[in-house]
Structures are given as C-alpha cells and as structure tokens.
Amino acid sequence: TQLLEQSPQFLSIQEGENLTVYCNSSSVFSSLQWYRQEPGEGPVLLVTVVTGGEVKKLKRLTFQFGDARKDSSLHITAAQPGDTGLYLCAGARSQGGKLIFGQGTELSVKP
Amino acid sequence: GAVVSQHPSWVICKSGTSVKIECRSLDFQATTMFWYRQFPKQSLMLMATSNEGSKATYEQGVEKDKFLINHASLTLSTLTVTSAHPEDSSFYICSASWGLAQFFGPGTRLTVL
Numbered sequence: 770t771q772l773l774e775q776s777p778q779f780l781s782i783q784e785g786e787n788l789t790v791y792c793n794s795s796s797v798f799s800s801l802q803w804y805r806q807e808p809g810e811g812p813v814l815l816v817t818v819v820t821g822g823e824v825k826k827l828k829r830l831t832f833q834f835g836d837a838r839k840d841s842s843l844h845i846t847a848a849q850p851g852d853t854g855l856y857l858c859a860g861a862r863s864q865g866g867k868l869i870f871g872q873g874t875e876l877s878v879k880p
Numbered sequence: 881g882a883v884v885s886q887h888p889s890w891v892i893c894k895s896g897t898s899v900k901i902e903c904r905s906l907d908f909q910a911t912t913m914f915w916y917r918q919f920p921k922q923s924l925m926l927m928a929t930s931n932e933g934s935k936a937t938y939e940q941g942v943e944k945d946k947f948l949i950n951h952a953s954l955t956l957s958t959l960t961v962t963s964a965h966p967e968d969s970s971f972y973i974c975s976a977s978w979g980l981a982q983f984f985g986p987g988t989r990l991t992v993l
Contacts, residue, residue: 775923800980800981802981802982804984809971809987809989810986810987811884811886811973811975811984811985811986811987812924812973812984813984814981814982814983814984817980817981819980855921857923857924859982861980861982864977864979864980865911865912865977866977867914867926867929868914868926868975868982870923870924870926871923872922872923873922873923875921
C-alpha cells in the first residue's frame with residue numbers, strides 16, 4: 770500500500786509551460802518535504818512545509834501544504850530545461866522520524 | 881544547510897565479497913541516520929533506521945544479516961553488504977535528520993559482478 774500517492778509519475782513538457790505535481794495521502798503528516806534528484810546523485814532538499822495551508826515559494830517553484838496536512842502540491846511556472854529531474858515528495862509523521870516517499874515524478878523539459 | 885557525505889561514491893566487487901559504505905554528517909551531529917536503496921527511475925526505498933549507540937531498525941523484508949548497519953558515533957553510520965550478489969547491485973543512499981528535514985548523501989553505486 771502506497772501511503773503517499775504522487776502524480777503524475779512522468780511528465781514531458783516544452784520550455785515555458787507550467788506544471789503541477791501532486792502528493793496525496795489519507796494520513797496526516799507533521800511535515801512534508803520536496804526533493805529534486807538528478808541521475809547518479811542524492812536527493813536535494815527544496816522545501817519543508819509544516820503548517821496546514823502553508824505556501825512557500827522558491828523562485829519559479831510554489832509549494833503548498835494542504836489545510837489538513839494530508840496533501841501537497843508543487844507548481845512550476847515557466848519551466849526551463851534546467852528543471853529536468855526526478856521530483857520526490859516525502860512525509861514525516863514525527864520530527865526526525867522516517868520519511869514516507871511518493872513514487873516520484875520524472876520531469877523532462879524540452880527546449 | 882546540513883551536509884552529508886558518502887564513501888565510496890561507486891564500487892565494483894566480485895560476487896561473494898563484502899562491501900562497506902560510510903555515511904558521515906559533516907557539520908552536525910545525527911543521532912539518527914537512514915539507509916535507502918534506489919532502482920533506476922524509481923523512488924527511494926527505506927532499508928533501515930540507524931540509531932547511534934543502539935541496534936538498527938530494519939524495514940520489513942530487509943535481511944539484517946545481509947545488510948549490517950553500525951552507528952558508532954554521532955557523525956558516522958556504516959552499511960556493510962555481506963556476501964554480495966549481482967541482485968544487490970543498486971544505488972544506496974543515506975540520510976540524516978537535522979531539524980525538521982532529512983539531508984541526503986550523494987549516494988553509492990554498487991555493482992556486483
């Protein structure tokens with residue numbers, strides 16, 4: 770049973786387009802983290818959200834945590850080829866506890 | 881931010897040998913570290929939670945005698961793949977908790993011939 774459903778799992782778009790990645794669960798998380806991973810490297814933390822309804826922006830990336838802290842979304846505006854990579858959401862039930870990962874979204878942005 | 885290192889970054893070994901992978905937190909102390917395995921184009925699969933000074937907690941289906949974990953200090957955890965076989969070939973990644981987040985090492989590519 771996948772506790773954190775991430776969608777879509779694959780996304781191929783043209784440069785300049787917008788996109789949204791979703792992570793949904795029936796469970797409540799104390800925090801949710803988004804990572805970006807490139808081939809052959811470890812995941813790099815993009816953001817941590819902890820408060821229901823919280824919105825965080827990182828340049829062209831907007832992250833939102835659902836009011837009930839069960840879901841989250843990542844929106845990228847005007848995607849660029851440099852955004853290509855594997856995006857992972859991960860939820861924690863407690864601070865410092867193990868993470869529950871979504872399936873990942875493989876994003877390809879073509880010039 | 882917190883920095884986690886792994887060594888080696890890649891290793892090739894013969895079937896039947898053992899391989900040790902080190903995970904270090906460079907600028908913070910980590911009482912808990914985590915070991916993951918990742919297959920190409922897939923998400924991370926948690927193998928075990930490494931606790932400083934105590935036994936590791938393994939996820940269901942992970943053989944504790946095959947994947948030995950030692951967390952001898954607050955900055956170092958090691959994963960030893962014992963009697964490695966080709967099916968153990970994978971990308972192994974460690975992470976450490978710092979504050980609200982987990983920070984990941986760069987990963988170790990293990991190839992067993």
